[in-house]
């Protein structure tokens with residue numbers, strides 16, 4: 595019985611292939627192929643909804659993703675950068691659904707507001723893979739999240755600050771990441787948990803939207819309000835806002851890394867250089883090189899192989915001396 599059952603399947607399969615061939619199936623890799631995913635020689639069409647180009651980290655992440663999702667690797671990449679605008683990013687995902695891509699990858703700008711469009715992708719049978727940040731929608735609406743442990747990054751930063759200041763009364767200002775984004779929420783939580791019991795007090799906390807300009811203008815406001823000597827510590831949720839703040843501190847005649855101790859997160863090249871130069875005191879890495887891992891997982895998802903619900907990439911952390919030792923060998 596079993597043998598004949600299998601041979602029936604084999605026959606059906608062969609017929610289906612023959613039909614597809616003689617019906618002149620559309621060019622491989624075009625977006626209206628019925629099933630471009632899975633076959634060895636056809637390109638997998640992937641819609642990638644990137645946040646935008648707000649920081650050095652983002653540039654490194656985009657580069658990593660575009661390199662991994664190449665035609666040589668079996669992909670046709672449809673790329674959209676949403677200029678840090680959540681509504682534009684959701685519209686981009688909707689257009690991927692309408693194009694009938696084989697899979698959608700999203701680096702969600704903010705965590706909320708994703709339920710409807712993720713449901714639409716699910717109804718269209720298009721798997722969604724989150725990279726970098728994640729969403730608050732239930733996890734049956736996406737195949738997996740390939741990201742970073744933002745809360746742990748905040749803990750690493752807070753632990754260093756608590757160690758450095760101990761119970762000395764310390765006035766801290768914070769440059770928060772994009773309001774409502776997973777890294778901003780979790781880096782704040784991790785840091786605040788880690789400094790509990792220390793002498794560090796948050797005197798102000800506003801978003802600089804992960805950009806240098808944002809960090810610079812918010813820091814200018816802090817300096818106008820408190821004065822350089824009214825601030826002991828700056829915690830910036832990414833290097834780029836920290837670098838903008840450094841410009842503001844120096845413009846006001848202050849010495850970043852001395853008058854104001856600075857801790858940031860990312861460890862991109864410019865941040866690591868400022869750390870080596872003594873203008874930043876401690877950096878927690880946030881690894882943007884996720885492309886290879888995400889591309890491999892997309893292939894598994896499209897092929898119907900089981901995948902985990904989340905994959906974390908390890909982050910390191912650096913003092914000024916540690917940065918000097920590694921800066922020339924880093925990939926970003």
Ligand code: GZL
Pocket residue numbers: 648649650651652726727742777804831832833834859860880
């Ligand atoms: C974190 C990433 C953040 C970076 C910022 O993984 O989402 O967004 O920390 C980037 O530099 O803009």
Ligand code: ZN
Pocket residue numbers: 742743744747777879880881909
């Ligand atoms: Zn991170």
